[in-house]
Amino acid sequence: MKKIHCKRSLSSLILVWCLASPMLQAQTQEQIDKFNEERNTYFTRELELTSQESEVFWPLYEDYHNRKMKLIEDERNTYEYAHKNLENLSTQDCQETLKKIYQIKQAQLDLERDYFENKFSKALPANKVLKLGKVEWDFRRYLVRKLRNQNRESDEKSSEGSGSGRGRQHRQAPGQDPASEWAPPPMQVF
Secondary structure (H helix, E strand, O other), rough: HHHHHHHHHHHHHHHHHHHHHHHHOOOOOHHHHHHHHHHHHHHHHOOOOOOHHHHHHHHHHHHHHHHHHHHHHHHHHHHHHHOOOOOOOHHHHHHHHHHHHHHHHHHHHHHHHHHHHHHHHHOOOOHHHHHHHHHHHHHHHHHHHHHHHHHHHHHHHHHHOOOOOOOOOOOOOOOOOOOOOOOOOOOOOO
């Protein structure tokens, strides 16, 4: 049961992460700004960034995030091309496509390693750099939950009057104490 739940969660996270970049591109600048504000608020709180740390960290993180999204988009586009043209690709084409995908994955790893080992470590103490990976993961989980809740609310609105609504469930942000009053700023990215 846990294995199935983990696979579903992982699939949802991958879906949100891969879809986040093009979906954000289709959003208005106001919506993008709200998303970035929510992310920055979440990361700043969870990492307990000081104003000095924030000043140095955020430009680095924005650069890292943009480069990472570009590599994820390249990987996704390569997969899409390969799957759309699979019947027409020769064995050599398939091997070259696989090689390209693994080069992109290696570039992602190299990028992460460079930023975490070299750049972030100059802006933040080691414990905060280590915690950053978990904060990113938790924020993605939070986005998945938010997307699910929005879909659930949309389904409930469309089924109002039919008596089939399941009722709204309250979900807290990851890493939050249920007694905490923090709530992310409202936004509609997806």
